[in-house]
Amino acid sequence: MARCNDNDIVWTYRNKKKMKKLLLSLPLIIIILISSFLLIYLLQKKDPNKPPSALLNENLPEINLVNLFNEEEILSNYNLKEKTILINFFASWCAPCKVEHPLFFDIKKKHPNLYLIGIDHKDIKEDALKYLNEEGNPYDYVGVDKKGSVGLDFGVFGLPETFLVNSSGKIIYKYLGPLTKKVFKNEIKPLLK
Amino acid sequence: MISLIGFGGLIFSLLCSIILIFIFFIQNKKYSETIFYYALYGSVISIIISFLALMFSYVSSDFSNYNVFQNSHSSKPLLYKITGTWGNHEGSMLLWLLIMTFYNLFFSFNKKLDDDLKKLTIFFQSSLYTCFVLFVLFTSNPFLSTSIEIKEGLGLNPILQDPALAIHPPMLYTGYVGFSLVLSLALAGLILNKIDIKWIKTTKNWTLFCWSMLTGGISLGSYWAYYELGWGGWWFWDPVENVSLMPWIAGLALVHTLMITQKEQLLKRWIVFLSILCFSLSVFGTFLVRSGILTSVHSFAADSSRGIFILILFLVITGFSFIIFIFKSTDSNKKLNLLFINKSSALIVNNIVMLVACITILLGTIYPIIIEVITNKRISVGAPYFNMTVLPILLPGFLLMSVAPALSWQSNRLPKFKNYLILFILMSILSSLITYFTHFNVWGFIGITLGLIVIGASTLSIFHNYAKYNFKQFFLRNNAFIAHIGVGIAILGVTCSSVFQTEHRRSLNIGESINIGKYSLRLEDTKILEKNNYQELLAYFSLYENDEILSKIKPSKRYYHVSKMITTEAGIYHHWLQDFYIVLGNQKDNKWDIKIYQNPLINFIWLGVMIMILSGLIGIRKK
Numbered sequence: 081m082a083r084c085n086d087n088d089i090v091w092t093y094r095n096k097k098k099m100k101k102l103l104l105s106l107p108l109i110i111i112i113l114i115s116s117f118l119l120i121y122l123l124q125k126k127d128p129n130k131p132p133s134a135l136l137n138e139n140l141p142e143i144n145l146v147n148l149f150n151e152e153e154i155l156s157n158y159n160l161k162e163k164t165i166l167i168n169f170f171a172s173w174c175a176p177c178k179v180e181h182p183l184f185f186d187i188k189k190k191h192p193n194l195y196l197i198g199i200d201h202k203d204i205k206e207d208a209l210k211y212l213n214e215e216g217n218p219y220d221y222v223g224v225d226k227k228g229s230v231g232l233d234f235g236v237f238g239l240p241e242t243f244l245v246n247s248s249g250k251i252i253y254k255y256l257g258p259l260t261k262k263v264f265k266n267e268i269k270p271l272l273k
Numbered sequence: 274m275i276s277l278i279g280f281g282g283l284i285f286s287l288l289c290s291i292i293l294i295f296i297f298f299i300q301n302k303k304y305s306e307t308i309f310y311y312a313l314y315g316s317v318i319s320i321i322i323s324f325l326a327l328m329f330s331y332v333s334s335d336f337s338n339y340n341v342f343q344n345s346h347s348s349k350p351l352l353y354k355i356t357g358t359w360g361n362h363e364g365s366m367l368l369w370l371l372i373m374t375f376y377n378l379f380f381s382f383n384k385k386l387d388d389d390l391k392k393l394t395i396f397f398q399s400s401l402y403t404c405f406v407l408f409v410l411f412t413s414n415p416f417l418s419t420s421i422e423i424k425e426g427l428g429l430n431p432i433l434q435d436p437a438l439a440i441h442p443p444m445l446y447t448g449y450v451g452f453s454l455v456l457s458l459a460l461a462g463l464i465l466n467k468i469d470i471k472w473i474k475t476t477k478n479w480t481l482f483c484w485s486m487l488t489g490g491i492s493l494g495s496y497w498a499y500y501e502l503g504w505g506g507w508w509f510w511d512p513v514e515n516v517s518l519m520p521w522i523a524g525l526a527l528v529h530t531l532m533i534t535q536k537e538q539l540l541k542r543w544i545v546f547l548s549i550l551c552f553s554l555s556v557f558g559t560f561l562v563r564s565g566i567l568t569s570v571h572s573f574a575a576d577s578s579r580g581i582f583i584l585i586l587f588l589v590i591t592g593f594s595f596i597i598f599i600f601k602s603t604d605s606n607k608k609l610n611l612l613f614i615n616k617s618s619a620l621i622v623n624n625i626v627m628l629v630a631c632i633t634i635l636l637g638t639i640y641p642i643i644i645e646v647i648t649n650k651r652i653s654v655g656a657p658y659f660n661m662t663v664l665p666i667l668l669p670g671f672l673l674m675s676v677a678p679a680l681s682w683q684s685n686r687l688p689k690f691k692n693y694l695i696l697f698i699l700m701s702i703l704s705s706l707i708t709y710f711t712h713f714n715v716w717g718f719i720g721i722t723l724g725l726i727v728i729g730a731s732t733l734s735i736f737h738n739y740a741k742y743n744f745k746q747f748f749l750r751n752n753a754f755i756a757h758i759g760v761g762i763a764i765l766g767v768t769c770s771s772v773f774q775t776e777h778r779r780s781l782n783i784g785e786s787i788n789i790g791k792y793s794l795r796l797e798d799t800k801i802l803e804k805n806n807y808q809e810l811l812a813y814f815s816l817y818e819n820d821e822i823l824s825k826i827k828p829s830k831r832y833y834h835v836s837k838m839i840t841t842e843a844g845i846y847h848h849w850l851q852d853f854y855i856v857l858g859n860q861k862d863n864k865w866d867i868k869i870y871q872n873p874l875i876n877f878i879w880l881g882v883m884i885m886i887l888s889g890l891i892g893i894r895k896k
Binding site: 105108174179 | 343427428542546549550553560564566580581584587588591592595596598599602639642643645646837838
């Protein structure tokens with residue numbers, strides 16, 4: 081009888097010790113769990129610059145863009161048939177746009193077949209002309225979106241934003257924020273082929 | 274050239290701390306001791322040189338430095354050139370390193386701790402430092418230079434050009450980074466099994482200092498948000514705010530546990546756990562902000578490789594610490610003497626409340642990320658969640674806080690219990706009267722009652738102690754009560770400014786005025802001023818109380834030429850009972866849109882926070 085009781089005591093003691101160790105390792109387990117979630121998130125590259133967009137894989141919205149340099153010229157979907165297009169929303173008042181601006185010269189040089197459209201979003205014409213005069217104009221066509229209605233059709237959150245449209249007129253890629261060389265090389269370039 | 278010096282300083286500092294780490298393992302007493310400390314001084318001096326080099330590049334507008342080019346402009350005022358040094362990701366990480374070594378240096382002057390404990394702490398602090406230097410070198414080097422010649426920079430974000438925000442990051446980091454020393458102390462104490470009274474005292478002092486600085490940093494940030502963002506509020510449950518609040522709460526729990534148990538040496542394991550948790554949360558917060566996972570007003574340039582690096586750093590630091598924690602922790606044999614209401618049970622409730630609040634905030638902050646990983650949908654968790662969850666959790670804590678410092682260890686008795694009871698009843702009646710004569714709101718009533726009870730009970734406790742001590746002793750002895758009075762004042766401020774805030778929107782011609790209760794506000798004039806790097810549109814308002822002029826208020830809008838941004842500068846008149854807060858809107862047909870907020874008792878928040886910080890610092894002196 082007595083031996084049995086001893087064993088019981090030893091058993092509960094060991095169990096208690098085990099429970100204690102388990103309790104102590106709880107923070108470690110939680111941290112590993114959280115970190116692995118975050119790692120998955122990072123590896124999926126779901127950064128906030130690319131929110132899940134309603135427009136992705138949809139057709140290009142109906143557009144009628146007035147040329148910034150010539151008010152009589154209008155660009156519409158008809159003119160854009162079977163072209164691969166990169167649409168960039170910018171404005172003279174937008175500082176990050178200035179950062180990404182030089183990249184478009186680079187892109188134009190390396191991909192002459194890509195049709196570059198700049199859309200001047202909620203801007204004053206004189207400022208925009210001055211901006212393009214100072215920074216240079218990499219775009220094939222600069223459209224005016226004075227009231228922001230085109231931006232609304234595209235679901236623009238904030239400037240700059242860039243959309244890639246394939247030759248069948250579908251938006252296949254969207255980037256929020258200033259485009260970088262790395263993003264272009266890793267994400268847009270593969271889509272161009 | 275100057276960038277090269279800065280970069281060299283950074284590398285040399287890294288070398289020094291690596292030497293320190295290696296020399297620690299060499300047992301030869303004769304030389305290793307001197308080299309150990311010289312390596313420490315070397316790494317401090319070289320990081321100072323490195324930081325000064327970056328600052329010099331900013332001041333002299335050296336745009337060959339890519340970091341300066343991206344974040345500065347030659348027309349900026351000198352103050353903001355200096356503060357621009359830490360107004361961006363790379364520079365702020367350099368500041369982080371600087372503060373980290375400073376903690377190491379000042380800790381090395383400690384004479385009370387045993388030599389081996391001290392050296393091991395310095396060793397761990399240097400190891401942490403080395404990790405962060407590597408992070409800076411590989412992912413956020415502030416000394417990259419551009420090969421092409423650049424005449425002008427892109428400019429600092431105008432909303433950051435503000436005196437409060439100039440000191441906000443250094444103060445915040447002094448808090449955040451300081452917890453690294455607390456972590457090092459905890460690890461060293463665990464390994465050497467020296468969590469004794471000396472360890473607790475030292476840790477208490479450092480924790481109090483860090484916590485006070487963190488409090489200062491957070492409140493400066495929220496004061497800035499109050500007058501700069503023009504939304505009339507001061508706390509928005511923005512992810513970055515939450516991320517700074519978590520280590521703050523953990524630190525608060527740690528401070529309380531250390532202060533209360535220092536004589537009895539209870540709950541050692543728990544203290545070590547909290548010490549590790551504080552810095553873990555700091556690094557975790559840094560990760561969330563700098564990886565760009567969370568978007569907020571603090572937009573640092575996001576870069577996923579940077580995120581992965583910090584995540585690994587976080588995992589290594591916390592993983593290592595918690596593994597040591599599992600294997601080395603030993604608890605004291607002393608058992609807590611838990612009664613219905615005594616000091617130990619109050620302490621336990623305090624810790625539970627703080628920890629639950631901390632976890633709730635953590636959950637709300639990372640829940641959207643977890644959901645997006647699982648379901649690929651984006652949800653947002655905003656202020657309503659936090660208000661509905663965090664505030665009720667804090668309530669029992671606030672209630673207990675009113676009497677906790679006066680409780681005893683051994684018995685259920687609260688000395689002079691009757692006085693407190695009478696006070697509670699009086700305060701409840703007072704608060705009922707206040708809400709009866711203003712307008713009733715549940716949260717308003719709860720907040721005011723709690724605030725009054727906390728202030729009243731703490732004052733009563735001080736009164737009971739009165740005449741027992743001389744002047745200097747008086748502050749040290751009553752420090753806990755004074756801190757709690759600060760909290761009570763802040764509770765009143767928070768409640769009144771959020772529940773009883775009123776908002777008026779009007780359009781005014783020049784010369785027109787509007788009436789708000791017994792006050793009237795007249796738009797006198799508008800003016801355009803040309804300043805060095807911005808153009809300012811100023812509106813002059815006069816505030817009258819019963820036809821007597823109280824003050825002039827000048828809200829404005831600024832247009833910054835370089836970044837082509839418009840910022841609003843709210844015009845605020847601080848009356849001691851309320852703030853008049855005016856935001857200038859657009860002009861339409863000669864009329865100006867204006868928004869006026871009346872924020873009652875908002876100054877109480879800043880006053881309360883200041884009292885908390887001060888008594889935190891006084892607490893360091895308490896033996």
